[in-house]
Amino acid sequence: MTTLLEVSGVSVSFDGFRAINNLSFQIGAAEMRAIIGPNGAGKTTFMDIVTGKTKPDEGRVIWGERSLSLLGLSEARIAREGVGRKFQKPTVFEDQSVQENLLMALKDRRGPFSVLFYRPQRAHLARVAELANEIGLSDQLRRKSGELSHGQKQWLEIGMLLAQEPRLLLVDEPAAGMTPAEREHTTSILVEAAKTRAVVVVEHDMEFVRRLGCKVTVLHEGSVLAEGSLDHVTANKEVIDVYLGR
Numbered sequence: 344m345t346t347l348l349e350v351s352g353v354s355v356s357f358d359g360f361r362a363i364n365n366l367s368f369q370i371g372a373a374e375m376r377a378i379i380g381p382n383g384a385g386k387t388t389f390m391d392i393v394t395g396k397t398k399p400d401e402g403r404v405i406w407g408e409r410s411l412s413l414l415g416l417s418e419a420r421i422a423r424e425g426v427g428r429k430f431q432k433p434t435v436f437e438d439q440s441v442q443e444n445l446l447m448a449l450k451d452r453r454g455p456f457s458v459l460f461y462r463p464q465r466a467h468l469a470r471v472a473e474l475a476n477e478i479g480l481s482d483q484l485r486r487k488s489g490e491l492s493h494g495q496k497q498w499l500e501i502g503m504l505l506a507q508e509p510r511l512l513l514v515d516e517p518a519a520g521m522t523p524a525e526r527e528h529t530t531s532i533l534v535e536a537a538k539t540r541a542v543v544v545v546e547h548d549m550e551f552v553r554r555l556g557c558k559v560t561v562l563h564e565g566s567v568l569a570e571g572s573l574d575h576v577t578a579n580k581e582v583i584d585v586y587l588g589r
């Protein structure tokens with residue numbers, strides 16, 4: 344499998360505390376990967392480093408077939424390189440419809456301005472319809488986004504990220520606050536998305552992780568403690584001690 348992202352020997356300290364400690368791992372170009380581990384293991388900090396929000400003290404973060412180092416790049420530039428990130432709190436425009444939110448997010452459009460002053464082109468509307476179908480909101484296109492349920496807002500935000508056509512999608516604890524049915528729908532959206540891009544999901548819900556059906560990386564104290572299938576890592580004694588057995 345072609346490697347899309349390679350993190351090697353990365354460390355970062357906050358006030359002398361090593362949140363990421365010589366972290367190394369790789370993500371393939373069309374791979375789904377789950378990251379699990381106890382609170383404070385460094386999962387969110389890993390995403391902060393990849394997206395350029397946090398600069399590591401040491402190590403390398405290498406991207407794509409041109410082996411571009413992401414470390415010197417701004418957050419905006421890294422996003423343009425194709426790294427999308429979903430935060431826990433959805434950031435949809437509540438006063439706009441689902442369709443308007445998706446239109447604004449399209450890659451070849453330039454922000455809210457164009458939605459206000461131009462009639463959307465047929466191709467844009469077709470792409471929005473496709474995205475709405477991918478996230479299961481086809482029958483909600485005219486709804487005001489503020490009226491959507493928590494789960495639907497999360498899906499809309501995933502749709503807005505997919506509209507940017509990222510090559511890597513980072514998703515931090517998507518299942519939090521969702522009903523079991525919403526969680527199931529979220530897994531199917533992510534599984535579908537990972538067919539054509541890399542998707543990295545941090546999640547504590549083991550049922551959710553099982554449904555992703557992917558390789559799992561266990562982080563502990565800022566390093567990889569175990570990696571492999573969910574059955575493989577959950578049978579690991581150290582993983583049970585630091586995470587599962589609590």
Ligand SMILES: Nc1ncnc2c1ncn2[C@@H]1O[C@H](COP(=O)(O)OP(=O)(O)O)[C@@H](O)[C@H]1O
Pocket residue numbers: 357362380381382383384385386387388389
């Ligand atoms: N910007 C920051 N400043 C200070 N400490 C931080 C910062 N970001 C993360 N940390 C610390 O780094 C450790 C790892 O945090 P985090 O990556 O959020 O863990 P996780 O997402 O696995 O729960 C924690 O001890 C956290 O308090």
Ligand SMILES: [Mg+2]
Pocket residue numbers: 386387388515
């Ligand atoms: Mg976190």
